[in-house]
Each structure stands twice: as structure tokens, then as C-alpha cells.
Amino acid sequence: xxxxxxxxxxxxxxxxxxxxxxxxxxxxxxxxxxxxxxxxxxxxxxxxxxxxxxxxxxxxxxxxxxxxxxxxxxxxxxxxxxxxxxxxxxxxxxxxxxxxxxxxxxxxxxxxxxxxxxxxxxxxxxxxxxxxxxxxxxxxxxxxxxxxxxxxxxxxxxxxxxxxxxxxxxxxxxxxxxxxxxxxxxxxxxxxxxxxxxxxxxxxxxxxxxxxxxxxxxxxxxxxxxxxxxxxxxxxxxxxxxxxxxxxxxxxxxxxxxxxxxxxxxxxxxxxxxxxxxxxxxxxxxxxxxxxxxxxxxxxxxxxxxxxxxxxxxxxxxxxxxxxxxxxxxxxxxxxx
Amino acid sequence: xxxxxxxxxxxxxxxxxxxxxxxxxxxxxxxxxxxxxxxxxxxxxxxxxxxxxxxxxxxxxxxxxxxxxxxxxxxxxxxxxxxxxxxxxxxxxxxxxxxxxxxxxxxxxxxxxxxxxxxxxxxxxxxxxxxx
Numbered sequence: 001x002x003x004x005x006x007x008x009x010x011x012x013x014x015x016x017x018x019x020x021x022x023x024x025x026x027x028x029x030x031x032x033x034x035x036x037x038x039x040x041x042x043x044x045x046x047x048x049x050x051x052x053x054x055x056x057x058x059x060x061x062x063x064x065x066x067x068x069x070x071x072x073x074x075x076x077x078x079x080x081x082x083x084x085x086x087x088x089x090x091x092x093x094x095x096x097x098x099x100x101x102x103x104x105x106x107x108x109x110x111x112x113x114x115x116x117x118x119x120x121x122x123x124x125x126x127x128x129x130x131x132x133x134x135x136x137x138x139x140x141x142x143x144x145x146x147x148x149x150x151x152x153x154x155x156x157x158x159x160x161x162x163x164x165x166x167x168x169x170x171x172x173x174x175x176x177x178x179x180x181x182x183x184x185x186x187x188x189x190x191x192x193x194x195x196x197x198x199x200x201x202x203x204x205x206x207x208x209x210x211x212x213x214x215x216x217x218x219x220x221x222x223x224x225x226x227x228x229x230x231x232x233x234x235x236x237x238x239x240x241x242x243x244x245x246x247x248x249x250x251x252x253x254x255x256x257x258x259x260x261x262x263x264x265x266x267x268x269x270x271x272x273x274x275x276x277x278x279x280x281x282x283x284x285x286x287x288x289x290x291x292x293x294x295x296x297x298x299x300x301x302x303x304x305x306x307x308x309x310x311x312x313x314x315x316x317x318x319x320x321x322x323x324x325x326x327x328x329x330x331x332x333x334x335x336x337x
Numbered sequence: 338x339x340x341x342x343x344x345x346x347x348x349x350x351x352x353x354x355x356x357x358x359x360x361x362x363x364x365x366x367x368x369x370x371x372x373x374x375x376x377x378x379x380x381x382x383x384x385x386x387x388x389x390x391x392x393x394x395x396x397x398x399x400x401x402x403x404x405x406x407x408x409x410x411x412x413x414x415x416x417x418x419x420x421x422x423x424x425x426x427x428x429x430x431x432x433x434x435x436x437x438x439x440x441x442x443x444x445x446x447x448x449x450x451x452x453x454x455x456x457x458x459x460x461x462x463x464x465x466x467x468x469x
Binding site: 009010011031032052110114115116118119120122143144145146147163164167234237255258262278284285288291292294295299 | 379
């Protein structure tokens with residue numbers, strides 16, 4: 001059994017699955033629009049949460065948040081499941097799938113056979129969509145893979161019940177009623193942008209939003225003397241991986257958000273948003289420049305003069321840039337009624 | 338980023354079906370999706386992380402040969418597991434897994450226990466008791 005499901009790859013798995021699912025029900029909402037409506041741009045540097053023994057730097061909201069926001073704003077009726085029992089989780093998937101419904105789900109990437117082995121860390125918040133089954137083999141739409149791919153029932157069971165931080169526990173979801181779904185409208189876009197502004201500039205804690213970028217810069221300056229060359233370089237490598245790796249990209253997210261602002265400019269008939277899109281592209285380019293220079297740090301060619309200080313200054317410039325963008329956006333949107 | 342600047346530094350992704358979808362602007366300043374096979378700084382960050390894991394494994398190997406740590410400690414690290422994650426995959430407690438990371442407790446593991454741990458690590462028992 002195969003559903004008539006158009007698979008399009010995307011920059012981020014959560015947006016991609018939502019966008020692909022909506023298309024199945026005849027609603028064309030781009031990945032960028034999903035990302036923007038989900039207020040998907042974020043920054044957090046959290047020394048109190050560790051991954052591989054190092055502080056977590058995140059460029060995304062908590063997994064599932066983009067999803068939840070979009071579902072609400074576009075009035076999508078969705079059913080969600082979570083399981084304790086593996087067999088039940090698989091049985092339930094088959095039942096829904098055979099009613100002709102594509103099923104989105106959370107999986108761990110550690111055991112995903114089609115991922116290159118270098119990517120297989122214990123990351124458990126990857127989204128895929130199951131769109132068919134022949135015998136014992138499921139057809140899967142994974143947004144980071146170019147074409148549709150397959151997983152055996154056994155493989156799927158393992159990744160749905162991966163262990164580690166934030167275990168997926170067989171979580172799955174599907175659209176139950178597509179009739180009430182609205183197209184992205186100015187009201188929804190406005191509130192999504194305002195929400196994103198607030199998350200980037202108004203969280204009164206130093207670890208989040210543009211302040212979080214400054215916080216990372218400040219801590220980075222002390223890395224070398226606090227933990228030595230080796231550990232400092234590892235911490236930096238972790239930031240870069242968070243910044244650039246599949247589905248969690250930081251610079252990439254700026255570009256997706258810039259693409260969203262362009263679409264939003266058209267939907268809201270607000271040409272000024274296009275200017276903000278240009279600004280956001282510049283912020284993305286600055287992040288790329290940061291990654292590029294940071295990578296030189298742990299490669300250390302002769303004569304290289306990059307230091308944590310230089311990198312920290314780059315981060316502070318990015319923070320200033322993004323702060324000015326979000327303050328401007330907030331003003332524009334508040335006046336846009 | 339302009340479309341012509343989208344990096345195509347194939348290394349890690351080349352032999353897989355996985356790609357990065359990038360957003361970049363065309364000559365009119367309009368955003369388009371471009372598929373990329375990777376970017377050097379990112380490839381290097383990933384390489385660096387693995388290189389470090391390999392170095393740390395060599396250190397653990399020395400401890401195993403010195404009779405302090407067990408091969409289990411080595412395999413856990415090599416497979417980027419933690420005692421906690423392995424506990425959850427195998428059904429043993431975290432405490433048990435940690436104990437077996439020491440050579441003297443590892444030596445007392447029963448064949449059944451070895452099998453279950455090996456299965457959870459997806460290697461065979463022969464490999465689990467060696468340093469391959």
C-alpha cells in the first residue's frame with residue numbers, strides 16, 4: 001500500500017514534515033512559512049543542560065513547538081499518540097496508515113540505517129512521515145533525504161523507541177480533519193512574528209534570545225583558561241555542529257526565516273518586511289562567517305590568528321544585528337493592524 | 338547567501354541519500370531552495386568530534402590493557418553510548434553497567450548477561466570481550 005504522497009526535502013525536519021503533511025491534504029504551505037508561523041527562530045546557550053558533557057547551544061525552540069504553533073494558527077485538527085508498548089505502537093501505526101492517512105512520528109537518528117554513520121549521535125527529536133507499507137517494509141518520507149526511502153518494521157521499531165535524552169517513546173501524530181485548515185493569513189503571520197520577536201528580545205534571562213548570543217560570547221572568552229585548549233576546541237566544535245548540523249542549523253535557520261519574511265511581505269502586503277528579509281540574510285551570512293572562522297580554530301593551520309576573543313566579537317556583532325532586526329520587526333508589526 | 342555561494346563540499350554526505358537543503362537568493366533577491374552535499378566547516382566540526390572520540394578510546398584501551406577498565410567501557414565510548422543509554426537499551430540498571438565497566442566485575446559477567454549487553458550494543462559477544 002502506497003499513499004499518493006508528494007515528498008519534498010526540507011532544511012529542517014519539523015517544518016518539512018508539517019509542510020509535506022499539509023500538501024497531502026491539498027494545502028500548499030511552504031517550509032519557510034511553516035517555520036515562520038511556528039516562530040522557529042531562536043537561540044539558547046544553556047550551561048545547565050549537558051550534551052556529551054558540554055553545555056547545550058540551541059538554535060531552535062524545544063522539539064515540537066514549531067509544530068504545535070502552526071497546528072494552532074492554521075486550525076489543523078491533529079491527533080497525537082505516545083506509547084509504552086512497542087507492539088501496540090506498531091499496530092496503531094498500521095491501523096491509521098491503512099485508513100489512507102500519512103503518519104508523522106518522532107525517531108532517534110542513532111539507528112537510522114540511511115543516515116551516514118558520522119551523523120549518528122543520540123539525537124532523538126527527528127521527524128519523519130510514514131506513507132506506505134509493502135509486506136514488512138515501510139515507505140518513509142524523511143525531509144533530510146532527497147527521495148522517499150524505506151525502513152523495515154524492525155528498524156522502525158528500534159528508532160521509534162530510541163533511548164537517551166528526550167526518548168521518542170513511539171510518539172506519532174496525524175491530521176484528523178483537514179476541512180477547517182486556513183491558508184496563512186496576515187493575522188496569523190503578524191502574531192507569529194510578534195511571538196518570535198518576544199522570544200528573541202524579551203525573555204528576561206541571560207541564556208535566551210539575543211542575550212543568549214552575548215552570554216555565549218562572554219563564556220567563550222574564558223573557555224581556554226578555564227578548561228584548556230583541547231576542551232575549549234571541543235566545546236567550539238559542538239557549537240558549530242549545533243549551528244550547522246542537519247535540522248538544527250543556526251545560519252541556515254536565519255536564511256529560512258528570511259525566506260519566510262519574503263513570503264510574509266507578499267501575504268501581508270508589507271514591502272518593509274522584504275527589507276527585514278535582506279537584513280536577516282545578512283545575519284545568516286554573519287553566522288556563516290562565524291562558523292567558517294571557528295572551524296579554522298580546531299584545524300589550526302600555521303599562521304592562523306583566530307582566537308576565542310575574535311570569535312566572541314563576531315558573536316556580539318551578530319547579537320547586535322539580530323536585536324536591531326527584531327526590535328524593528330516588532331515595531332512594524334505592532335503598527336500593522 | 339547567494340545561490341552561487343551555496344557550498345557543495347561533498348565528504349560525509351556524498352555516499353548517502355541525505356542532503357542539506359539550503360535557502361539562498363537568486364539574482365532578483367528572491368529566496369530559492371538549493372540542495373547541498375555539505376560545507377567544509379561543518380564537515381570539519383563533525384570530523385573533529387569523531388577524532389576526539391577515537392583519541393579517548395585509545396586512552397581507555399590503555400586502561401583496559403592495564404587491567405583497570407573492561408572492554409565494555411571501551412565499546413560504550415566507541416559507540417558514543419553512555420552507561421545510562423546502554424542501561425535503557427539493555428534493561429540492566431545504570432549501576433550494573435557502570436560496575437561492568439571495571440575489569441574485575443566484567444570478568445564475572447554470565448554468558449547470558451554478556452549476550453544481552455552485546456545485543457543492546459549491536460555487536461557480538463566475541464567483539465564485546467575484545468578490543469576490536
